Amino acid sequence: MIPEINYYAVVLAALSSMVVGSVWYSPRVFGTRGARLANVSMDGEAKDAVGPIMLTVIVSFVTAWVLAGAATIAWHFYSGSYLLSAVVTAALMWVGFTAARVITHDALERRPAGLTLLTISHECVTIIVMGIIIGVWPPAATV
Numbered sequence: 001m002i003p004e005i006n007y008y009a010v011v012l013a014a015l016s017s018m019v020v021g022s023v024w025y026s027p028r029v030f031g032t033r034g035a036r037l038a039n040v041s042m043d044g045e046a047k048d049a050v051g052p053i054m055l056t057v058i059v060s061f062v063t064a065w066v067l068a069g070a071a072t073i074a075w076h077f078y079s080g081s082y083l084l085s086a087v088v089t090a091a092l093m094w095v096g097f098t099a100a101r102v103i104t105h106d107a108l109e110r111r112p113a114g115l116t117l118l119t120i121s122h123e124c125v126t127i128i129v130m131g132i133i134i135g136v137w138p139p140a141a142t143v
Contacts, residue, residue: 003072004139005065012137013064013130016056020126021056023101031120067093067117067127068134075138083135090131098123 025031027042035042070093071086077084099120106116 003066003069003076004141006134006137006139009134009137010061010064010068013067013133014060015064016129017060017126017134018053020056020129021122024122024125030122031112034115034118037112038120053065063127064130064134067130067137071131071134072139081135082130082138085133086138087128087131090127090134094120096122098127 022030025034030040067086067090074089075082075085102120102123104114104130106119124129
């Protein structure tokens with residue numbers, strides 16, 4: 001059985017990850033610091049970013065879809081506020097999956113701790129924003 005999902009909220013949540021990433025990694029916010037820590041250049045052609053951006057859109061949709069399904073399951077289990085269920089589910093998914101895996105991966109690759117912190121912070125903001133969007137726009141069957 002597939003839980004009820006509002007696909008409009010999923011698409012909006014997926015697109016929100018692009019907005020969060022564009023702001024987060026802009027040179028005026030954390031882009032310059034992130035590039036320095038990752039030892040990469042911010043110079044390049046816009047066409048070089050098309051592939052990674054398309055991949056990000058697809059992966060963001062999958063993340064938002066899984067979050068929406070998990071939030072609905074959590075809401076059915078706990079009842080109460082759908083928004084709270086979505087945000088708590090997002091936070092738990094971030095801690096248990098994203099942060100834990102990124103920290104492990106970065107430690108094994110001996111990446112700078114500052115880069116790991118920057119990455120997991122970005123992912124936290126991204127998934128919490130997704131959770132808020134999904135939470136304020138629940139599927140019709142849940143209201």
